[in-house]
Amino acid sequence: MSLGTSLIVWVCFLPEVNADWLVQARGHSHYCSLIGGFPVSHRGGSEGFANYQDEALREGKSLKDEDVLQHLPVGTTATFYFRDLGAQISWVTVFLTEYTGPLVIYLLFYFRVPFIYAPKYDFTTSKHWVVHLACMCHSFHYVKRLLETLFVHRFSHGTMPLRNIFKNCTYYWGFAAWMAYYINHPLYTPPIYGEQQIRLALILFLFCQIGNFSIHIALRNLRPPGSKTRKIPYPTKNPFTWIFLLVSCPNYTYELGSWLGFTLMTQCLPVAFFTLVGFIQMTVWAKGKHRSYLKEFRDYPPLRSPILPFVL
């Protein structure tokens, strides 16, 4: 049933509310069960369909999925405001799609599939070993991301707007194609400082990959399975997490480091552009996260910066 963009509903609490109908009788003082069982708040579970979420007790702040009507600061009747968030898609679906693309696309360029380069180069391989190394690193990075999406991350929100998948995939797939084109080009020029530069870049890349993974694990462990609690992350026994002393979002810091490593390794301007754009976006996210940490926790460590120690 379609409820339009907003709907004001007077509700009374009853011992049990059937998921199929909405009761509008007044005067009862019993309370409902979990808000998830409430008729118009069903989320469907299936991706890509319209969802009504974020029942708001007052205009502005939305309720969480786990909120129980019984415990809300209202009397026996309350007004619920609903907002149509539009077509939604699950985070997991978006992540899997946007990360599989670069993995496959890069390999198409690496194997020099026809119609990309001149026909005499079809299915040839580069004579530079750094090109093979770059392919391994790039592929490893996205395989890691896919596995983390499936097994490591615990998402706060189930879904995001559907149009995001088009936006995100264009970004990831587009940049992957652009980078891969030059790195795997027959006329590719290897780094100026040769093996030294490549070795340093590889060390930086691997260090930051491990670091990024460590942070993801640490963040996962903050949150018991199935819950959406939020806690301040702290350094653990793993030295890669000690960066939490200085930074709120070290996963982004390490991600930046990985791509700097990849830029250095390939000495490719499009890769540098990709790193820059990613850095800008991650800084925006990190600042937002940092701000919400500060808002939510009174005792948040003051030494921490959002993404770069002491700087940003």
Place this chain on the structure above:
Amino acid sequence: MSAAAQGTSKAAHGDVASKKKKGPGALATAYLVIYNVVMTAGWLVIAVGLVRAYLARGSYHGLYYSIEKPLKFFQTGALLEIFVFPCNAFGFYLSCSGIVPSSVVLTGFQVLSRVFLTWAVTHSVREVQSEDSVLLFVTAWTVTEIIRYSFYTFSLLNHLPYLIKWARYTFFILLYPMGVTGELLTIYAALPYVQKTGLYSVTLPNKYNFSFDYYSFLILIMISYIPLFPQLYFHMLRQRKKVLGRTEDYSKVE
């Protein structure tokens, strides 16, 4: 009971708060007025320059050279609108003319495309400067900008003559297509020279592993007009209905 009542009254208060509009302070208004007056004057200079050159030569060929410098100066100056004076684009001060804010993105995009055409095409490819298509878009820009900047000036001073408002939301109907035609023809005319000289292009191999083909880029720009121009045009048509439509209603009441 009381908690619910509190909830509703807070919601009502929220409504009132959101209706209050934010406007620029006195100093910002002064800056904006000066800017818009200067820009109006600048484009008037260009208009007068075109007319004088036409009368002097007796033909409309090659008039670009007579207004080249002020055109570059004032069109580039419009960059201030996206980087320094977003108020212009947001239309904060359009209180007297109603509820029509223009979008920073659309205005910004338009200014950037104009600056691109002025410098990266017309200035960079000397051979197109004598083309008639250049006169076509310069004329369109000149008339549009004179009206637009005087519109902003009067709006800021809260004394907007209906004629100016009408002109701003009507002249574009002819001037937009005229300008776009001039722009596209000019880019098209520049293509052979760009291809021949490899202007602004970088080829492989090089140590940055990067390449850029300005010729293909220009073709892409031309193609982008297809989705973008209709959007801008219909946006203006919708604005027109909103802005001019209301006053038509009022006149019916009288």
